[in-house]
Amino acid sequence: MNQLIEIFSGVGITQLTAGNIAMWLIAFVLFYLAIKKGVEPLLLVPIGFGIFAANFPLTGLLEEGGLFYIFYHYGIENELIPPLIFLGLGAMTDFGPVIANPKTLLLGAAAQLGVYVAFFGALLMGFTISEAACIGIIGGADGPTSIFLSANLAPHMMGSVAVAAYSYMALVPIIIPPIAKLLTTKQERAMVMTQMRMVSKTEKIVFPLLTSIVIMLLVPKSAPLIAMFMLGNLFMESGVVERLTNVSRDALMNIVTILLGVGVGSTMTAETFLTWKTIGVFIMGVVAFAFATAGGVLIAKLMNLFTKNKVNPLIGAAGVSAVPMAARVVHNLGAEANPQNYLLMHAMGPNVAGVIGTAVAAGAFISAIL
Template identity: 50%
Template sequence: MLTVLIKFWGTTGFANITWQHLVMLTVACILLYLAIGKGFEPLLLVPIAFGMLLTNLPLSGVMEIGDTVLRAISPEAAGQAAELLHHPTAEMLREGIPVEYYTRTPGGLIQYLYTGNKLGIFPPLIFMGVGAMTDFGPLIANPRSLFLGAAAQFGIFFTFTGAVLLGFTAQEASAIGIIGGADGPTAILVTALMASHLLGPIAVAAYSYMALVPIIQPPIMKALTTKRERRIKMQQLRTVSKTEKILFPIMVTIAVSLLLPSATPLVGLLMFGNLLKESTVTERLSKTAQNELINIVTIFLGVSVGATAQAEQFLKVQTLQIILLGVVAFAMGTAAGVLLAKVMNKMMGGDAINPLIGSAGVSAVPMAARVSQVVGQKENPSNFLLMHAMGPNVAGVIGSAVAAGVLLSLFN
């Protein structure tokens, strides 16, 4: 009986838990607290944190690839198999041994869900839902907002350079830099395609900084603007016609896809979702994209991304570097947007643009726009910047997708 109990104990997670597991379980619980207790991006952080919790429970097997059997076949097929299934057969392939493998026992549940990220399926679907929920009217009414959205992507390329100088490869630096766009799906897509081994820390950093927008941005915004600038009241935006709203997603898709074909999945589905909304003849499809579809994909994406944050891969000096570089990317993007808005305001006479809206150029929609509104109203309670800030905010969504396309075209 004692032997049976000892054997059973050896199969439990209690007998196999390590301090690394305990650290990661603590991190997961902290993220759950921030999401549930403090309301920081709960729709994103709750799935991510719970996925992190599941994967760091010893012997849970949720991210197991599955048992495999090897047999000799042609070298070409072997290379395909290794690339698709990420099985550690590299040494055999280098020695010219033609191998094939197939699953003998099933892998973990979340490993199969993670395939949607690895193959680049989930992030564009999230973008479609975002497009269906977003009003591009403020951007169309004030095209200058495009420059503010573009300026905020400076953080991506600044941090890319810093990461390369720290010894990261161009592919890894691209994935780290994209955190500066404050766009979780884009960060996940770029990382999955270019540096999948960094997906855990990059996803956690990207979504954590998105959740902390109301804390990170205001000090930067106040440091770079004067009280007078923060009190500037902007003129009401013009009314945008239905025709303009329908033509905009079509024209943007064509222009961006011809210039950067690698950005087509993100920008194309973002604009497709928006067209479903603005055409008014596909209401059922628009509602599905805005609700059921994006909710389901968010659950799958969040849990599977969180599950990549396994203790043995996450607890490294490299992870700390990524988290620090991520906050630098985010801060530089915010600062660049504010500074360009100041320059534009000076060029237009000094009272046309409130520089606070420049911080909304990062693509955390609509949170970054709300932060511009809150900071502006603290200086002038009669000031309403939300719709003005939505222009740079949605421009930032497009800008981060374009930046991702540039990096994929150059380094993937």
């Protein structure tokens, strides 16, 4: 009889909890969004499956030495994968629009307002300072940076922060337009910007080096992300290491995306995810996004009071990163107000500057908190 009980207790189904099944349902929602609705499928499919598989009892996947433990411990906790993703992003980012119009760097920085508003909001809601920083960074709309910061400050919240960040990024076309419209007049949105100047190859090669020097001296803790971002960019702009450029943005990026997705998903077990804190993360996440959009637009308007070469304030909204979707949304808003308005490349300036801004904000949080 004892033997029979022993055999049955080793069968997963006898240990399955309601929490496990609730997490499966969450995984199925992510699959539905990714497969049926096309929401960030490259991330939500692996994250969803990570959640699904992590919520089976007795698999040992999450125990020390287990497969998902290895993905998480060596890939994410050791901060290896987010910087590798940044390498790939660097190898596909054209900093031309920033170099042609360096003012846009300020707009990328302004959009980090959302990060700080959500940070203080989360503190008021009772989150710890480390947790609040991870929630705030959602407003930067940058998945790898959010994961990097959670790995440093609040690993228990990584799953909810990552899913909130990726979900809201997918919702950029819904979140940005009402806020950007509320803060601008039709006349402002219709404003055509002067054609950008051509940027030379030398400038494009110097940019990643100069940016590395400035940022890594000022915010040393952002170095893992910034160094890899700029290395990837130097690969691409140098034009002499096409093989490295291609492998960084294609094969390597795809491989680490699988490990990142499954690793992050596997942190979302019923015990860590099904808490009131997760709800708080999602509420403050959308607050962060809204204030990031508003920050970019308002600073653009402020800048216009003092400068001769005015910018269309809409491009400030692209400072929330979410490259290049935010820039596309901004372009459409501009074209809606005036068909002759082509804002796409102008919006790419704050857009890529926003990525740098978020990495810097993450580095600043780590220096201040750890």
